[in-house]
Amino acid sequence: MTTTDIPATRARGGPSPAPRGPRRRRREGAAWVFLSPWVLGASVLTLLPMAVSLYLSFTDYDMFNAPNWVGLRNYTQMFTEDPRYWRSVGATLGYVVIAVPLQLALALAVALALKSVRRGKGFYRSAFYAPSLLGASMSIALVWRAIFNDGGTVDTLLDSLGLGTGGWVTRPGWALLAVALLTVWQFGAPMVIFLAGLQQIPSELYEAAAVDGAGRGRQFLSITLPMLSPVLFFNLVLQTIQAFQVFTPAFAVSAGKGGPADSTLFYTLYLYDRGFVASHMGYASAMAWVLLLAIGAVTAVLFRTSRSWVFYANEEAR
Template identity: 85%
Template sequence: MSITTRTPARPARLRDGPRAPGGRAKRRPRREREGAAWVFLSPWVLGAAVLTLLPMAVSLYLSFTDYDMFEPPSFVGLRNYTQMFTEDPRYWRSVTTTLLYVVIAVPLQLALALAVALALKSVRRGKGFYRSAFYAPSLLGASMSIALVWRALFNDGGTVDDLLSRAGLDIGGWVNQPGWALLAVALLTVWQFGAPMVIFLAGLQQIPTELYEAASVDGAGRWRQFVSVTLPMLSPVLFFNLVLQTIQAFQVFTPAFAVSGGRGGPADSTLFYTLYLYDRGFTASHMGYASAMAWVLLLAVAAVTAVLFRTSRSWVFYAAEEDR
């Protein structure tokens, strides 16, 4: 009887290329892999260079020039900056108005967003509907149409004025009162609390229920649980919302433009920084001056953000640091 032997089949060659002496497929060269990555990143890199970096470079150059958008720019050095800080009282009014707006609007918006998030956390039915309903103002509030409706509500004889008059508070139209116009714009920002609310709600759902159970066993009430458990565990999310909303508040434009008719009135009470920048650049055709204002705003926002990050070390709690 003869015994037939079969030659073992050769393993199929891998698609990656020839095999190394040890039997492993050769890896593609590093430069080839990096080249493929840059091919996929090229649309973003091109867009960032053309639409962001190049306009920033042009704006920085224009900030040192006298440019009216009709004649070629002429180099004037630091004259725009010195005029801004020493010769323009309206500039400092715009700075004061913007800072006051940030101090009023951001804390109120975050407090309302956190309160609604805490209320929605305990809702069992219809949570998706309520979340969408409260988030809708964040999508609509930045439009000019909503800002015009808001002006009509707070105008003389508007809905708010009528309701307050029936309650015995005859204030008049808020948008026509220098002491109330800024508050009307701030309330529009507070009304757009949907985005930070959703982030707060996501953070609340990540807090372990065991912490609340342990606090309850120790005799802590709802307020004590909120102060000792919720706020420390939610502090990273609170810090994120604080930075994000502060940066957005410094750039507010549409509500102020709609309420004041683009002039910052009454009595410059709604003369926000970006509104005055728009007035200098596009109304007065001082584009060089407006470019200088834009760069000062960029540096100011960066400084405020750096201060927030610096001070966060004393009040932001990270669970990973506690485990070390």
């Protein structure tokens, strides 16, 4: 048999394509059947509403009358004519800067402590994770408001120490911190992820460092943090995205008004006010798309900067 009798793909050394027979088409059809619930749900519940929201962001829509096309007026008003919008941006950024680092630091500290626990490890893990199971529910936020309100538990305790504040949720300088502490208190999810990452670090590294005379501080900086950096990066991205979308704690603490003095007027709370209280759904849709782009930009920056501080063991080995 000559080379002219060999198919072109095989003469060039490449594999011959598999024929698309009835059996393969049946397998592909079965795969699409199993995927259809997810595809249908994503299309109807996510992609279609996003497309409608994008259209409404260029309209004046009050949910009762037909949308009226206004072009970029909602975006222009947002950036140049609405001072409360910028106050909501400032409150949200302040919350992210306070809540995310404190939550991750506390989660890592507790994970390090639980790693060395010998007895009752399951109980302590469950106890520290329990607040995260409650979620950002309205009931928990209302209890938190009562604790930090004037005459609440925290105010009474501080008064007994001679550090009376008159209630955190009624003071502009303290209300934001009270809301942030609710997020910090629910540190269970990142703690579990940190604990799983810590258990993957080889103990031989710490033994070798101890032989070389490295103390716990040096071991933490030179071994734990670099080896844990991928997990830290994952938690940082996840918690940052969630922090930008916080709503329930601010709504409960400020009774839906973002007070006092707009100190807890988070972005999503102001979006809710514009869309469902003032019936400016077109304006709220524009705010939602700006938030989506902002979260995407922040996430892209985190991924870009991660190249200088996130280390992967497999890459280092190569």
